[in-house]
Structure formats: structure tokens, C-alpha cells
Amino acid sequence: MANEQPIKIIATNRKARHLYHILDTVEAGLVLSGTEVKSLRAGRASLVDAYAAFSGNEAYVYNLFINAYEQGNRFNVPERRPRKLLLHRREINRLIGQVSQKGFTLVALQLYFKGSRVKLQLGLAKGKREYDKREDVKERESKREMDRALKDMRHGPRGRRGDTG
Numbered sequence: 001m002a003n004e005q006p007i008k009i010i011a012t013n014r015k016a017r018h019l020y021h022i023l024d025t026v027e028a029g030l031v032l033s034g035t036e037v038k039s040l041r042a043g044r045a046s047l048v049d050a051y052a053a054f055s056g057n058e059a060y061v062y063n064l065f066i067n068a069y070e071q072g073n074r075f076n077v078p079e080r081r082p083r084k085l086l087l088h089r090r091e092i093n094r095l096i097g098q099v100s101q102k103g104f105t106l107v108a109l110q111l112y113f114k115g116s117r118v119k120l121q122l123g124l125a126k127g128k129r130e131y132d133k134r135e136d137v138k139e140r141e142s143k144r145e146m147d148r149a150l151k152d153m154r155h156g157p158r159g160r161r162g163d164t165g
Contacts, residue, residue: 005115010040013047016107018133020125025109026095028052028059029086030118035072040111040118042069050108052085052122054096059085061108061120085120098124 016022032040039045044067052061060082068076087095098104103126110121128136 008113011045011111022123024124031084035069039069052106
């Protein structure tokens with residue numbers, strides 16, 4: 001496709017997939033200052049505890065940490081300030097309806113450049129219970145065991161180094 005823009009990932013929130021069931025994802029633009037964009041180009045951001053919320057009919061992302069730009073001096077803005085999200089009106093209305101249900105929230109999953117624009121991937125999330133997390137760990141362990149067994153069947157059992165027989 002001619003319109004494909006290269007994606008450069010700045011930061012990901014790996015903890016979010018462990019703590020939440022991600023039901024849907026949405027891509028949103030961000031309103032940023034020039035020094036924030038320069039800091040993001042250097043890869044200096046963190047999505048830990050970042051979430052989106054609504055104020056009136058506008059969406060904002062909170063706790064998104066963008067480190068201050070070293071050469072920014074007086075043009076730097078606070079590192080954890082609320083930043084406005086750029087979404088279509090119907091997307092905002094749909095998300096407000098989904099988030100208003102009990103137990104749902106919007107969690108920041110990934111921050112990236114799409115072409116020259118900064119985008120934030122949000123996930124409509126429902127919190128996992130403790131037993132859900134244990135189920136995921138069990139599932140991951142059993143998959144790892146099966147893969148290991150299949151590999152042993154294909155390549156033979158692993159011997160110790162130095163064994164010749």
C-alpha cells in the first residue's frame with residue numbers, strides 16, 4: 001500500500017496485559033508541545049500507570065510520563081501533565097458508554113510514531129482477578145512444557161556437554 005507509514009515504537013506498557021483483560025483497542029493522537037516531541041524522539045517516555053479519562057466531551061491521558069527535554073529550558077512543560085487525546089466525536093461517545101459500565105477503564109498500551117505523528121494505543125480493559133492471573137501463568141507454563149517436549153522429540157533429548165556416548 002502506498003499510504004503505509006513506518007511505525008517506530010517509543011514505549012509499551014507490558015504490565016497492562018498482565019493486570020487487565022484487553023477487550024478492544026483504539027488509536028488516538030496526542031496534543032503535545034515541541035519539547036515533548038523532541039524528548040519522545042530520544043525515546044524518553046513511560047506508560048506505567050497511564051490511563052485515559054473523560055472531562056466533558058474531551059478525552060485526556062493521565063500519568064503519561066514524558067521526560068523533560070535537556071535543551072528545552074523554559075519551554076519544558078510538567079512531565080506528568082494531562083494531555084488531550086485526539087479522537088473523533090463518535091469514538092469518544094462510544095468509549096464513554098463502554099467505560100461507564102462497572103469495571104471498565106481505558107489503559108495506555110503503546111506509544112509510537114506513525115510517520116511524523118505521535119499516536120497512543122489505548123485498550124478498553126477490565127481488571128483481572130487474582131485467579132485469572134494464576135490461570136494465565138499456568139497456561140504459559142504448560143505451553144512452555146509442551147514446546148520443550150516437542151523440541152526434545154524432534155532433536156532428541158539434551159545431553160550434557162562433554163558426553164560422547
